[in-house]
Amino acid sequence: MASAPNTIETVRAVAGDKYKYGFVTDIETETAPKGLNEDTIRFISAKKSEPQWLLDWRLRAFRSWTQMEEPNWAKIGYPPIDYQDAYYYSAPKVKQTPKSLDEIDPELLKTYEKLGIPLREQERLAGVAVDAVFDSVSVATTFRKKLEEYGVIFCSISDAVQKHPELIRKYLGSVVPYADNFFATLNSAVFTDGSFAYIPEGVRCPMELSTYFRINAAQTGQFERTLIIAERGSYVSYLEGCTAPMRDENQLHAAVVELVALDDAEIKYSTVQNWYPGDENGKGGIYNFVTKRGACRGRNSKISWTQVETGSAITWKYPSCILQGDNSVGKFYSIAITNNRQQADTGTKMIHIGKNTRSTIISKGISAGKAQNTYRGLVRILPTAAQARNHTQCDSLLIGDKCGAHTVPYIESRNRSARVEHEATTSKISEDQLFYCRQRGLSAEDAVSLIVNGFCKEVLQELPMEFAVEAQKLVSISLEGSVG
Amino acid sequence: MLEIKNLHVTVDGKAILKGLDLSVGAGEVHAIMGPNGSGKSTLAYVLAGREGYEVTDGAVLYEGLNLLDLAPEERAREGIFLAFQYPVEIPGVGSNSFLKSAVNAVRKHRGLPEYDAMEFLKLIREKRDLIGVGEDMLKRSLNVGFSGGEKKRAEVLQMTLLEPRLAILDETDSGLDIDALKVVAKGINALRSPERAILMITHYQRLLDYVVPDFVHVLSDGRIAASGGKELALTLEQEGYVSHRRPAAEPATAPRV
Numbered sequence: 056m057a058s059a060p061n062t063i064e065t066v067r068a069v070a071g072d073k074y075k076y077g078f079v080t081d082i083e084t085e086t087a088p089k090g091l092n093e094d095t096i097r098f099i100s101a102k103k104s105e106p107q108w109l110l111d112w113r114l115r116a117f118r119s120w121t122q123m124e125e126p127n128w129a130k131i132g133y134p135p136i137d138y139q140d141a142y143y144y145s146a147p148k149v150k151q152t153p154k155s156l157d158e159i160d161p162e163l164l165k166t167y168e169k170l171g172i173p174l175r176e177q178e179r180l181a182g183v184a185v186d187a188v189f190d191s192v193s194v195a196t197t198f199r200k201k202l203e204e205y206g207v208i209f210c211s212i213s214d215a216v217q218k219h220p221e222l223i224r225k226y227l228g229s230v231v232p233y234a235d236n237f238f239a240t241l242n243s244a245v246f247t248d249g250s251f252a253y254i255p256e257g258v259r260c261p262m263e264l265s266t267y268f269r270i271n272a273a274q275t276g277q278f279e280r281t282l283i284i285a286e287r288g289s290y291v292s293y294l295e296g297c298t299a300p301m302r303d304e305n306q307l308h309a310a311v312v313e314l315v316a317l318d319d320a321e322i323k324y325s326t327v328q329n330w331y332p333g334d335e336n337g338k339g340g341i342y343n344f345v346t347k348r349g350a351c352r353g354r355n356s357k358i359s360w361t362q363v364e365t366g367s368a369i370t371w372k373y374p375s376c377i378l379q380g381d382n383s384v385g386k387f388y389s390i391a392i393t394n395n396r397q398q399a400d401t402g403t404k405m406i407h408i409g410k411n412t413r414s415t416i417i418s419k420g421i422s423a424g425k426a427q428n429t430y431r432g433l434v435r436i437l438p439t440a441a442q443a444r445n446h447t448q449c450d451s452l453l454i455g456d457k458c459g460a461h462t463v464p465y466i467e468s469r470n471r472s473a474r475v476e477h478e479a480t481t482s483k484i485s486e487d488q489l490f491y492c493r494q495r496g497l498s499a500e501d502a503v504s505l506i507v508n509g510f511c512k513e514v515l516q517e518l519p520m521e522f523a524v525e526a527q528k529l530v531s532i533s534l535e536g537s538v539g
Numbered sequence: 540m541l542e543i544k545n546l547h548v549t550v551d552g553k554a555i556l557k558g559l560d561l562s563v564g565a566g567e568v569h570a571i572m573g574p575n576g577s578g579k580s581t582l583a584y585v586l587a588g589r590e591g592y593e594v595t596d597g598a599v600l601y602e603g604l605n606l607l608d609l610a611p612e613e614r615a616r617e618g619i620f621l622a623f624q625y626p627v628e629i630p631g632v633g634s635n636s637f638l639k640s641a642v643n644a645v646r647k648h649r650g651l652p653e654y655d656a657m658e659f660l661k662l663i664r665e666k667r668d669l670i671g672v673g674e675d676m677l678k679r680s681l682n683v684g685f686s687g688g689e690k691k692r693a694e695v696l697q698m699t700l701l702e703p704r705l706a707i708l709d710e711t712d713s714g715l716d717i718d719a720l721k722v723v724a725k726g727i728n729a730l731r732s733p734e735r736a737i738l739m740i741t742h743y744q745r746l747l748d749y750v751v752p753d754f755v756h757v758l759s760d761g762r763i764a765a766s767g768g769k770e771l772a773l774t775l776e777q778e779g780y781v782s783h784r785r786p787a788a789e790p791a792t793a794p795r796v
Contacts, residue, residue: 486590491627493611494587494620495641495697496648505640509631509680 086275087144093117096244099144103213103247106220109227116233116243123237129400130429130461131369133342136307142275143245186211186250186266188279198262207291208253209264212280215251222253226284230313230350230377238309238371239346242278246311249279254289254320263519265294268310276307283313285320287353292323294522305333305368309344318353318380323361325518326374327526330366332533335424337396340368347374348404351383351412359386360403361517363526365533368397373431375404378412378440385414388514390526392507392533393426393458402432402463407440407473416447419511422458423534429461434475436468443473451481452510454503454534504531540565540736541586541705546597548578548585548761555581557761558597563705566733570747570772571740573758574780579740580624582758583709586738587621588614601705616648618704622694622711629681634693637681638663642700663700669729670696671722687714695726706730707738712746724749744776 087098096117100110125136186209202209208219216223233243250266268279285291308330314322324347333340343366349358360374370393376385387403405414414434422428434445451460462479484506492502508515508527515523515530541563548556555578563569573579585592586599588611599606606614629637642662643653654662667677670692682690691711698706708727712720727737727750739752747755747769755771757764759780765771 485627487627488629490587490589490611491623491629492637492641494615494623495637495701496612496615496644497640498612498644501640501644505632505637506629509629509633512631 084145086142086146089142090139091141091143091245095143099245099247102144102146103216105216108224109216112228112233113244116240117245119234120237120240120244123234123240125237129371129431130427130463131371131398131400133305133369133398136305136342138241141307143278144247145275146247186264188248188250188266188268201261205258205261206255207258207260208251210251212246212249212251212282215282219251219253222284223251223282226282226313226315227280228313230315230348231311231346236346238344239311242280242309242311242346245276246278246280249281249310250283251281252283252291252293254283254285254291256286257288258286259289260291263292263294265296267296276309278308279310281310281312282315283322283324284315285317285322285356287318287320290321292519293325294519295324295326296329305340305342307342307344308367310346312345312347312374314347314349314358316349316351316353316356316358316383319355320353321357321359322349323359323519324349324374325522326360326362326364327518327522327529328362328364328366328370329529331368332366332395332397333368335395337368340397341366342369343367343372344369345372347372348377349375349385350377351380351385351409353383354380354409355382356380357384357386359384359388359517361386361388361514362390362401363514363518363529364389364391364399364401365529367399370397370399370401372401373403373433375406376414377406377408378414378443379408380412381409382411382413383409384412386517387414387416387418388517389418389430390421390511390514390530391419391428391430392421392530393423393428394533395424395426397424397426399427400429400431402430404433405435405445407434407436407443407445409439410441410443412440412443414445416445416449417513418447418449419514420449420451420460420462421454421507421510421534422451422460423454425457427459427461429463431463431465433465434467434477435465436470436473436475438469440470441472443470445473445475447475447477449477449479450510451479452507453481453483500531503534507531507534540602541738542598542600544598544600546582546585546599547595548581549593549595550581550591554595555761556585559758559762561756561763563736563738565704565736566731567754568731568737568739568750568752570752570755570769571738571758572742572744572755572772572775572780573764575742577758577780578761579742579758580709583621583707583738583740586614586705586707587611587619612644615701616645618702620698620701620703620706622691622698622706622708624710624713626682626685626690626694628683628685630683632681634677634679634681635659635663638677638697638700641697645701666699667696670699670726672696688716688719691715691723692719692726695723699726699730704734705736705738707740709740710742711739712741712743720746721749744772747772 087095096113231239234240252264254260316322330341330343351358358376364370378385385405391399391401393399403416418430420428420430430449436443449462453460460481464477466475468475488506489502507530515526518526543559543561546556546559571579594607639659646653672692752769755769756766
């Protein structure tokens with residue numbers, strides 16, 4: 056109907072809220088010299104007093120990286136990144152490592168409070184332990200004491216290198232090798248901090264673990280590395296959140312997350328990614344090139360990835376599961392929302408190696424404005440994966456007529472007993488639906504939010520309670536000014 | 540309550556309503572009848588504020604407000620309810636939660652406290668039995684997989700919950716078997732009150748056997764061609780619309796009620 060533009064206008068007029076995490080914290084920082092070379096890497100490694108083997112590992116990664124080419128197969132477009140024109144290390148200046156929250160710079164505590172992550176014990180959401188990463192370093196990890204009683208280790212990865220070198224040496228790079236891909240290799244060379252979690256045998260982690268990543272400094276890349284190990288029969292649920300200030304230039308974020316689940320262990324990994332997406336003309340925003348992979352090493356192990364991707368100018372991300380143990384289970388639940396000029400190329404890889412391995416993929420892509428949203432997924436069944444099963448469901452929702460949704464599934468089955476299913480739909484929020492809701496008294500904005508939340512329901516309900524409510528709001532905010 | 544004067548409406552450049560006059564008072568039930576393409580549904584959509592219907596002339600006063608200035612949601616909150624001929628499916632949105640959002644949006648506008656989940660559940664339990672809507676139906680996504688009859692019953696249930704001042708029913712009787720029609724009619728009759736007006740748009744006389752109107756109007760070629768009491772509907776049933784078809788060229792003044 057010719058009237059669509061009217062609705063768009065009406066709703067644009069209504070939309071006022073912008074990215075509310077776009078503020079900058081004024082804090083003294085220590086940075087590495089600009090640019091990327093072996094000296095930068097030695098600087099980072101020395102800052103963190105790392106053992107020689109880790110420096111060597113970083114340098115090997117760097118040398119591989121110099122031989123690699125930036126991948127160009129994703130459906131995203133951006134001007135060439137000048138890797139020499141960025142800082143690879145930025146940390147708030149501290150005289151000494153804070154022993155408690157009282158010793159942390161009040162500016163930092165304020166920043167996290169403003170972000171809705173109060174670090175102070177008494178103000179915190181009950182039952183969630185937080186590791187706060189500010190630019191290149193972890194500034195605080197809460198509830199550490201309580202977790203220790205259960206034998207759970209939850210700290211920054213820099214701390215873990217010092218205190219648990221045997222675990223780091225055994226597992227770092229064991230899921231995502233240092234020369235895995237361009238961005239992961241860059242991360243291996245220059246990663247600065249991130250979270251480490253270790254759940255001992257038979258322990259059900261008593262609380263949700265969470266890391267909150269914040270990019271603050273200008274022209275600084277964030278390269279964090281997260282490693283989670285779930286020993287036999289253990290269980291952990293982990294949440295990750297991210298925001299960044301509004302800046303005109305693009306900032307690079309290239310993280311690596313590795314998960315290892317041994318026999319009968321289960322890891323639930325949830326992400327709400329809300330990096331600054333850039334303005335409505337596509338100026339600024341985070342380039343989010345992330346490698347996330349989980350290894351279901353043990354029998355009956357389970358890994359599930361749940362992601363709500365609303366931010367970033369560019370998202371390039373494929374959280375994957377290597378289903379090695381017999382009967383292991385991999386799950387991927389995703390909501391990717393792109394508005395204005397955002398571009399997302401995201402999906403998953405499910406690699407079936409063990410017998411009776413099962414995987415489920417549910418992807419909900421929502422495109423508005425002039426955004427491009429691509430689901431790219433691989434389901435690979437190896438000859439050893441007898442009776443493997445996969446079910447994939449990819450749904451795309453379009454809002455307006457200037458955005459795009461694309462689905463690129465790769466399916467490779469090399470075992471005749473395997474069963475692979477792929478379902479895909481593409482739909483549009485129709486004028487009819489909007490009018491119907493408005494006739495019942497709902498504003499156009501509320502109507503879109505209601506319809507989109509309904510569309511995403513299967514994924515939203517996979518999120519832990521505290522996160523689900525937040526995510527639901529975020530879904531609405533991300534789409535403000537998008538109706539058509 | 541509702542005063543439509545010389546309403547001209549075009550859709551995609553084509554004139555559909557050509558000088559329609561209609562006056563509806565509180566407590567009255569009006570039936571608008573007419574052949575296909577006479578502009579019945581257009582009238583319903585224009586009153587509800589659907590986009591794409593361009594008013595080229597005329598005015599609509601509702602409770603002293605210039606109705607045409609209001610956005611669809613504002614009209615709804617002011618008490619205008621349209622029961623759709625083809626209710627829209629909204630996957631993933633539970634009927635219960637949709638109804639709660641709608642009722643609360645209207646209550647908020649009227650300065651009444653919003654219902655919480657428990658209060659709303661209680662309210663909906665009272666109302667749904669009257670309309671013959673099962674609990675399981677409300678747990679499903681809005682209108683998704685509903686049969687034709689279920690959709691119409693769901694519309695009447697929404698109407699009951701939203702307590703409109705002016706209810707417009709667009710072909711609510713179409714696609715209903717006789718038992719479903721009786722249930723729906725019961726729901727509509729229960730809404731009749733001295734403060735509320737009902738505008739029933741229908742193609743057939745059938746519904747009017749169960750919901751007896753105070754006034755019947757024949758819409759033909761974009762205008763009211765005849766008005767009368769409930770007996771007019773019976774004449775139409777026997778003689779068809781032919782005798783009331785307005786010669787297109789003749790600039791007849793439509794009878795007023």
